[in-house]
Each structure stands twice: as C-alpha cells, then as structure tokens.
Amino acid sequence: MTPAEWQIVAFTAGMAVLSTALILVPGVALAWCLARLRWRGKSLVETVVALPLVLPPVVTGLVLLKLFGRRGPLGHWLYSEFHLDIVFTWRAVALALAVMSFPLLVRTARAAIEEVNPALEQMARTLGAGEWRVFFTITLPLARRGLLAGTLLAFARALGEFGATIMVAGNIPGVTTTLSTDIYQLVQLGGDSHAWTLAGVSLALAFAALWTSEWLMRGRKH
Amino acid sequence: MSLLLKNIFLPLASFTLEVDVEIRDRVTAIFGPSGSGKTSLLDLVAGLRCARSAFIKLGDRVLTDASRGVFVPARQRGIGYVPQDLALFPHLSVRQNLLYGHKSGGEANPLFTFERVIEVLEIQPLIQRGVTELSGGEKQRVALARALLASPRLLLLDEPLASLDLKLKTRIIPYLTRIRDEFHLPMLYVTHDRFEALALADEMVVLVNGRIAQTGSVPEVFSRPASLSVADLLTVETVQPGRIVKAADGLVTVAAGSVTLTAVEQNLPADTGGVYVCIRAEDVILLTGGDRPSSARNHLPAVVQSVTCEGPLRRVELDCGFTLTALLTKQACEELNLKSGNEVVALVKAPHIHLIPH
Numbered sequence: 001m002t003p004a005e006w007q008i009v010a011f012t013a014g015m016a017v018l019s020t021a022l023i024l025v026p027g028v029a030l031a032w033c034l035a036r037l038r039w040r041g042k043s044l045v046e047t048v049v050a051l052p053l054v055l056p057p058v059v060t061g062l063v064l065l066k067l068f069g070r071r072g073p074l075g076h077w078l079y080s081e082f083h084l085d086i087v088f089t090w091r092a093v094a095l096a097l098a099v100m101s102f103p104l105l106v107r108t109a110r111a112a113i114e115e116v117n118p119a120l121e122q123m124a125r126t127l128g129a130g131e132w133r134v135f136f137t138i139t140l141p142l143a144r145r146g147l148l149a150g151t152l153l154a155f156a157r158a159l160g161e162f163g164a165t166i167m168v169a170g171n172i173p174g175v176t177t178t179l180s181t182d183i184y185q186l187v188q189l190g191g192d193s194h195a196w197t198l199a200g201v202s203l204a205l206a207f208a209a210l211w212t213s214e215w216l217m218r219g220r221k222h
Numbered sequence: 223m224s225l226l227l228k229n230i231f232l233p234l235a236s237f238t239l240e241v242d243v244e245i246r247d248r249v250t251a252i253f254g255p256s257g258s259g260k261t262s263l264l265d266l267v268a269g270l271r272c273a274r275s276a277f278i279k280l281g282d283r284v285l286t287d288a289s290r291g292v293f294v295p296a297r298q299r300g301i302g303y304v305p306q307d308l309a310l311f312p313h314l315s316v317r318q319n320l321l322y323g324h325k326s327g328g329e330a331n332p333l334f335t336f337e338r339v340i341e342v343l344e345i346q347p348l349i350q351r352g353v354t355e356l357s358g359g360e361k362q363r364v365a366l367a368r369a370l371l372a373s374p375r376l377l378l379l380d381e382p383l384a385s386l387d388l389k390l391k392t393r394i395i396p397y398l399t400r401i402r403d404e405f406h407l408p409m410l411y412v413t414h415d416r417f418e419a420l421a422l423a424d425e426m427v428v429l430v431n432g433r434i435a436q437t438g439s440v441p442e443v444f445s446r447p448a449s450l451s452v453a454d455l456l457t458v459e460t461v462q463p464g465r466i467v468k469a470a471d472g473l474v475t476v477a478a479g480s481v482t483l484t485a486v487e488q489n490l491p492a493d494t495g496g497v498y499v500c501i502r503a504e505d506v507i508l509l510t511g512g513d514r515p516s517s518a519r520n521h522l523p524a525v526v527q528s529v530t531c532e533g534p535l536r537r538v539e540l541d542c543g544f545t546l547t548a549l550l551t552k553q554a555c556e557e558l559n560l561k562s563g564n565e566v567v568a569l570v571k572a573p574h575i576h577l578i579p580h
Contacts, residue, residue, distance in 0.1 A: 119309045
C-alpha cells in the first residue's frame with residue numbers, strides 16, 4: 001500500500017474511533033433512559049434516534065449540511081461563538097459517522113440493559129446504593145458484553161459510512177476523504193486496483209469488528 | 223419497634239391490595255395463598271413500589287405518606303430484603319455480595335459485625351466462592367447475611383424457604399431462629415407454609431385476595447380461624463402449645479394443657495423443649511359409651527362443646543384439657559347423636575400428632 005492509502009486507512013479508522021467515542025456516553029445514557037424509565041415523548045425520541053437507520057444516508061447528510069453549514073442554525077452559532085467550521089472539514093466526517101452509527105449503539109445497548117434483571121438493581125437499592133452506584137456496580141458490569149458489542153457495531157458502521165459523509169464533508173483529498181469516498185472516486189477514475197486494495201482493508205476491518213461483536217453477543221447468553 | 227401500615231390501596235392485576243394494620247411483634251408472618259398480594263405488600267414497605275394511597279411508618283419514622291408526597295427511597299429506609307429469588311449478584315463473589323451493603327463505623331448497628339454475621343450463618347467456608355457455585359441452602363444463607371450486614375432495622379423475608387425441599391427447610395430454619403434470637407431483629411416473614419409460620423413467627427397476618435382476613439398470635443389464628451376461608455387456608459384446626467417431657471423408643475411424650483400425648487419421633491432438634499402440637503380435625507376419631515382398647519395411642523376423654531354444620535361435614539369442638547376440633551360426616555354425627563355436653567373419647571394416632579418446635 002502507498003503512503004497515501006495508509007493515510008486514508010488511518011484517517012478513516014481514527015474518525016470511526018472518534019465518532020464512536022463521542023456517542024458512547026450519550027448513547028448508553030439514552031439507552032438506559034429508554035430501558036429503565038417511563039417518560040413522556042419516549043416513543044418520539046425512539047423514532048427520531050432510529051431514523052438514520054432507514055432514511056437514505058444522503059438525506060441525513062443533507063439535513064446535517066443545512067444544520068451545520070455556516071448559514072445553518074447550529075453552524076452559524078458554532079462559527080460566531082467558537083470560530084468553528086464544520087462542513088467540509090474533518091469535523092463533518094466525525095459528525096456524519098456519529099449520527100449514522102448512533103441508532104445502532106442505542107438499540108444494542110438498550111437491549112443489553114433490558115436483559116439485566118431489575119430485581120438485582122432493586123436489591124442494590126435496598127442495600128443502600130444510590131442510582132450511580134447501582135448503574136456502575138450492577139447494570140454496567142452485567143450489560144457489559146452487550147454494550148461492548150453495540151460499541152463495535154457502531155464502529156463498524158462508521159467505518160463504511162458513505163452517503164452522509166459525502167454530503168456534509170465532501171471528498172477533499174487529505175482532508176475529508178475516507179475509505180468509502182476514496183473507493184468511489186477511484187472506481188470513477190478507473191483506478192480499480194487501488195480500489196480493490198482499499199476494499200480489502202475495509203472488508204478486513206469490518207469483518208473483525210462484526211465478528212467480535214457477534215462473539216460477544218453470543219457469550220452473553222451463557 | 224412497630225410498623226404501621228395505613229390506608230394502603232394498590233390495584234393489582236386481579237384484585238386490590240387494601241391493608242390497614244399495625245405490626246408490633248418481633249416476627250410476624252404474612253400468611254396467604256400465592257397471589258394474595260404478599261410480595262406487593264413487602265415491596266411497598268421496602269420502598270420498591272409506590273401506591274396511590276399509603277401511609278407507612280417504622281418506629282417513629284414516616285417512610286411513605288402518599289397524601290403529603292413523602293416517599294423515602296429504598297436506599298435510605300434501612301430495611302433488609304431477602305426476595306424469593308434471593309437476587310444475589312451473579313457477577314460478584316460471595317465476599318463482594320456480602321460487603322455490598324455492609325455498613326461499618328458510626329451508622330452500623332454494633333450487633334451486625336462482619337465476623338458475627340459470618341459466624342451465626344456459618345458462611346466462612348463459602349466466602350471465596352463465586353455465587354453460581356453455591357447450593358440452594360448456601361445461597362439462602364448468603365442472601366440473609368448480605369441483608370444483615372447492611373444493619374437493617376427491619377428484615378423482610380419473601381418466602382425464603384419456598385424453593386427448598388423439606389429436608390433443606392429444616393436445616394435453614396434454625397439459622398432464621400438464630401437471627402431472630404441473637405440479633406433481636408423484627409421481621410416480616412411472607413409464607414404460605416404453616417410449618418414455617420409456626421416455627422418462626424409470633425404474630426400472624428392472614429392475607430386473602432389483598433385484604434387482611436385475620437391478625438393475631440400464631441396459636442390463636444391457628445386454633446380460632448376467623449372465617450372459613452382462613453380455616454381452609456391453614457388446613458389445621460388444633461394448635462396447642464406443649465412441652466416435650468420424654469423421648470424414647472421412637473416415641474415422644476408431650477404435655478399439652480392438662481393431658482399428655484404420645485407422638486412419633488420427628489427429627490426435632492436435640493434441645494427442643496417447647497412445641498406446638500398440631501392435629502388436623504379429620505384425624506380425630508370419636509368414641510361414645512366409654513373408652514375401649516384400640517390401636518390409637520392417644521385416648522382423650524372429652525366433653526363436646528359445640529357442633530357446627532359445614533356442608534356434608536360437622537365440625538365438633540371438644541374440651542379434652544385443651545380445645546380439640548374433630549371433623550365428622552353428618553351421618554357419623556347423627557349415629558353418635560352428638561350434642562354439646564356429651565361425654566366422648568377422642569382417639570388420635572401417634573403419627574397424626576405433628577410437633578413443631580417453637
């Protein structure tokens with residue numbers, strides 16, 4: 001592989017790690033709220049969170065572009081307050097990957113938390129534990145395999161993201177080009193052999209992440 | 223320390239739990255058939271469940287007062303709970319389970335030191351093991367110890383022995399008796415087993431379909447069920463406190479009231495003194511016209527107190543030095559021409575006398 005190809009692999013993996021890290025805490029927190037609390041508007045939030053799963057990724061990308069563009073409501077605010085540009089920068093890549101993989105994390109994490117017997121959490125409370133202690137000593141350790149599987153699933157999804165990324169981050173060589181966008185472009189320009197190399201790397205990464213995730217999910221049953 | 227439960231109103235699947243009771247004694251059995259609201263009642267006391275209407279006070283501390291929006295969360299109630307499935311933490315070792323709620327120092331009750339609880343429940347050999355490696359009886363003891371180590375002011379036990387076979391039950395009961403006697407801890411003991419209620423409890427609250435059918439001391443409730451449904455539930459009519467005076471040749475001699483009875487040896491603990499003598503009404507045979515030899519070991523001269531009609535059966539209350547109940551068919555009752563004031567002899571075979579240590 002050429003140094004340029006290595007750069008793209010490292011950048012894509014780095015962005016996938018960053019986006020997964022960004023959504024980990026809010027994703028697990030939301031999953032807990034969905035699994036353990038009853039609140040008004042719960043099903044609305046559930047639906048909104050799941051939308052990127054079924055919406056064409058290009059549409060999600062378009063929405064992000066309008067929201068975070070310099071004239072969009074969020075983009076304008078970020079620029080005037082912090083001088084931060086989002087769209088067509090590496091930040092837009094991380095944002096697109098985060099939004100697209102969020103539903104997978106939340107769904108898997110929610111299922112993992114729901115599998116923890118609530119009687120054990122109740123027991124911890126009667127033994128004097130507050131809500132944080134119950135979460136960190138009972139819920140989290142008992143749901144850990146499922147949570148880890150969800151994290152890997154989100155990471156794998158982020159690695160392969162294309163539609164939303166190309167809308168909101170474009171394909172700027174050395175700045176926002178990821179594995180998928182580069183493969184697309186290579187094929188367009190007739191660089192099939194390079195495309196195949198990158199496709200092989202994608203396949204290996206995705207396979208490893210999914211395999212581990214599946215293995216973790218199966219182990220949970222025992 | 224008394225536990226006051228007032229205006230409890232909690233709609234459940236097929237009935238409404240409606241309770242108004244003050245529980246004073248050290249060990250109170252909440253007795254009732256499955257699905258009578260016993261566990262829901264414990265959940266309310268423990269603070270694991272809210273009711274639209276409830277007032278719960280332990281000692282002088284109000285724990286729940288729905289009308290004023292008071293609800294002390296479970297973690298601040300200081301109430302130990304051993305649920306039916308024990309809820310041991312599967313990802314922690316026995317030691318970590320025990321120490322989860324362990325209080326030491328200022329807020330701990332000096333009675334519940336780690337060493338003492340471990341000693342009383344004989345947990346030392348289990349301490350390094352994983353929870354999943356324990357047998358049913360061992361799990362039971364670990365769950366009890368874990369609850370005690372949190373220095374509770376009240377212990378709630380939800381059918382703690384229901385999942386154990388009779389042999390294991392008789393091995394666990396002495397541990398519960400020890401907790402009662404050594405830690406002087408008030409307990410609410412949910413059960414639908416008369417053996418457990420008699421062995422452990424001082425007071426009884428009988429719960430049927432969410433309502434209290436009767437409250438009173440254990441022998442009182444057993445010997446004078448307030449209604450037919452309570453009598454049906456208890457399935458035993460005569461419960462008389464007694465004392466073992468002799469055990470020889472596989473037979474036990476028990477003094478009860480002014481008479482002595484012969485029962486079959488029943489694997490009682492060696493130091494048993496006080497017992498409840500339990501006799502089911504259908505196991506009592508009546509003879510008229512004087513005593514005659516028979517194979518039954520117990521011949522009790524008695525006077526008929528009353529005869530009441532129960533469908534095809536007649537319930538006959540007798541005074542034989544204590545109150546003994548016999549259940550006869552209508553035909554038998556007519557043939558013997560039983561009326562109150564008649565002198566009869568009550569026959570009870572030794573194997574039909576059940577002794578429950580207390």
